Amino acid sequence: MIGFGAEAQDLRGKAEAEGKMVFYATFNANDSKTIIDGFRQAYPKIDAVFYRATDAQLMERMLTEARAGKSLWDVVTTTSFYGHTLKKRGFLAAYDSAERKSYREGYKDNQGFWTSTYTNYAAFGYNSQQVPKPNAPKSYTDLLKPEWKGHLGMDGRAYEWFGTMLK
Numbered sequence: 038m039i040g041f042g043a044e045a046q047d048l049r050g051k052a053e054a055e056g057k058m059v060f061y062a063t064f065n066a067n068d069s070k071t072i073i074d075g076f077r078q079a080y081p082k083i084d085a086v087f088y089r090a091t092d093a094q095l096m097e098r099m100l101t102e103a104r105a106g107k108s109l110w111d112v113v114t115t116t117s118f119y120g121h122t123l124k125k126r127g128f129l130a131a132y133d134s135a136e137r138k139s140y141r142e143g144y145k146d147n148q149g150f151w152t153s154t155y156t157n158y159a160a161f162g163y164n165s166q167q168v169p170k171p172n173a174p175k176s177y178t179d180l181l182k183p184e185w186k187g188h189l190g191m192d193g194r195a196y197e198w199f200g201t202m203l204k
Contacts, residue, residue, distance in 0.1 A: 055083075056083060059110045129150045144156075
C-alpha cells in the first residue's frame with residue numbers, strides 16, 4: 038500500500054473500506070510488531086492483524102484457506118522457496134511499488150510479484166584441530182570432493198538452502 042498517485046489512492050480507499058489488513062510472516066515478533074505499529078500509524082482506519090508462523094506452517098494455512106475458498110491473508114513474507122511456490126500457484130498479485138524500483142536485479146522478479154525484504158546468509162566453518170587450513174574447502178564445489186564424504190554436518194531442515202544452491 039505504499040505508493041503515490043491515483044492508483045495508490047484508489048488502493049488505499051479500497052483497503053479502508055474493507056477495514057482490515059492481515060499480514061502473514063515468518064519475521065520475529067519484535068520486527069513484526071514494528072511493521073504492524075508503523076502500518077497502524079500510517080493507516081489508522083485499517084485494522085492490522087499479524088499472524089506469525091514458520092514458512093511450512095504459513096504455506097499449509099494458505100493452502101487450507103484456498104481449498105476452503107476463503108483466503109484470509111492480504112500480505113505475506115516468506116522465503117524464496119515458498120514465494121516461488123505461491124507465485125506458481127497463482128496466490129500472488131503483482132505490485133510494483135515506487136520503492137521497489139530502487140532494488141537491484143536479483144532482489145526482485147521482473148513481473149512485480151516479489152521483492153526481497155531481507156537476506157539470510159549461511160557460512161560454513163571447520164574444525165581447525167582436525168583440518169589444517171591449507172586443506173580446508175575454499176568453495177561449495179570443494180565440498181563435493183570425495184575426502185569430505187561423510188564428514189559434513191548440516192541442519193536437516195535446510196532443504197530451502199539446498200534447493201537455492203541447486204538453482
